[in-house]
Amino acid sequence: MSTRLPFSFVCLLLLFTCLACGRSDKAAKAPRDEWIDKDTGHKVIRLSRREGSHEMFYFHQNPFTADGDKMVFIGSTEKGRAAFTVDLKTLDIRKMTFEHAVNLEVVAPKRRELFYLDGDTVYATNIDTPATRAIAKVPAYYIHGRGLSINSDETLLAGCYAKGEEQFYSMPRDEWIKKIFEAKLPNAIYTINIGTGEVREFYKENEWLGHVQFSPTDPTLIEFCHEGPERLLHRMWLIRTDGTGLTKLYPTEIPKTFVTHEFWDPNGKDVWFDLQAPRLRGKMGLVTYVFGPHTYLARTNIDTGGSTLYPLKRSQVCWHYNVSRDGKLLCGDGDGRFFELARSAKWINLYVPEGGKLKVERLCGMKRNSYTIAPNAHFTPDGKWVVFLSDMDGSPQIYAVEVQANR
Helix, strand or coil, rough: CCCCCCCCHHHHHHHHHHHHHHHHCCCCCCCCCCCEECCCEEEEEHHHHHHHCEECCCCCCCCCEEEEEEEEEEEEEECCCEEEEEEEECCCCCCECCCCCCEEEECCCCCCEEEEEECCCEEEECCCCCCEEEEEEEHHHHCCEEEEEEEECCCCCEEECCHHHHHCCCCCCCHHHHHHHCCCCCEEEEEECCCCEEEEEEEEEEEEEEEEEEEECCEEEEEEEEECHHHHHHCCCEEEEECCCCCEECCCCCCCCCEEEEEEEECCCCEEEEECCCCCCEEEEEEEEEEEEEEEEEECCCCCEEEEEECCCCCHCCCCEEEEECCCCCCCCCCCHHHHCCCCCCEEEEEEEEEEEEEEEEECCCCCCCCCCCCCCCCCCCCCCEEEECCCCCCCCCCCCEECCCC
């Protein structure tokens, strides 16, 4: 007696087998060191040429020295997260940190030091030597917050926290974001004096705070945000380090406007952000009309309040955006988190402002990237490369794509 499996079951079994083989092949494949993207003609190189997985600095955290010769990144080791430098000319990699775990990392470009938090202590490690010094003692719960940022004259660090937020971390991401937002925990923005070690909490409230970023030109001015479901809050704010000058940025009268992932323009006068206008419905006589949703890369001037909105197609939107040091170019890391964008938006993009529009060019394909972690694209200081994180070859690696195509 023979047993015949249903055809649909056989097809399903073959599908799972193929998927499993694909995952196995991807995991076993060694990361590529260099290639020309066949769709764009741009050269791509791997910067993290060492064993292990890697992390790129968050999109608004600076990883570069002032003259652009070196970049700091995070790599896995047997003892956990450690900092490494890569020489952007020779691609030579050196380990920076040996004794301390690295958290909330940021580079002071002129000092050529990496600042980071380990437990209840803030440390600074020299980028060129392993010399490390303790800067300040802080409350242990600072490590669960967000930061650090360094001011323009490199005398202050800043960060923020929501005390007790770690209790929600075991939940799925969308759920813990909502729970922290609803919990109204004690929050504060603080500064740390690099010279004296003085820690000062100068702004407190029971709203979830995040994205503390010093102005690139004004050493006492900070931009920060209210975190949570973006359509339920006003996101962007300015404040001085003495607690004065609390100001809303880009106030809007349209309910449920989505603003997120803001960052400074190098001129210190504009703040860029991801803007998504909601879908609006209305009726004119017998005709029902729908307006939106529309997506923009936008900027607002902190002095005049005037804003410029650059419209984007759905295939051109990104998880995060960034700007070159001279302010002339923008980049984005693509987006594959949503089903409708899974294919069309998986690119590292270049944006060139021209009048009220953006000229958009694809730099590097990201169709093999999972988007379970953010690529966090950055321009190198000379503006010639866009650096990003990707697991396109299996493990998370740091790559750079050349802005000028090799055609």
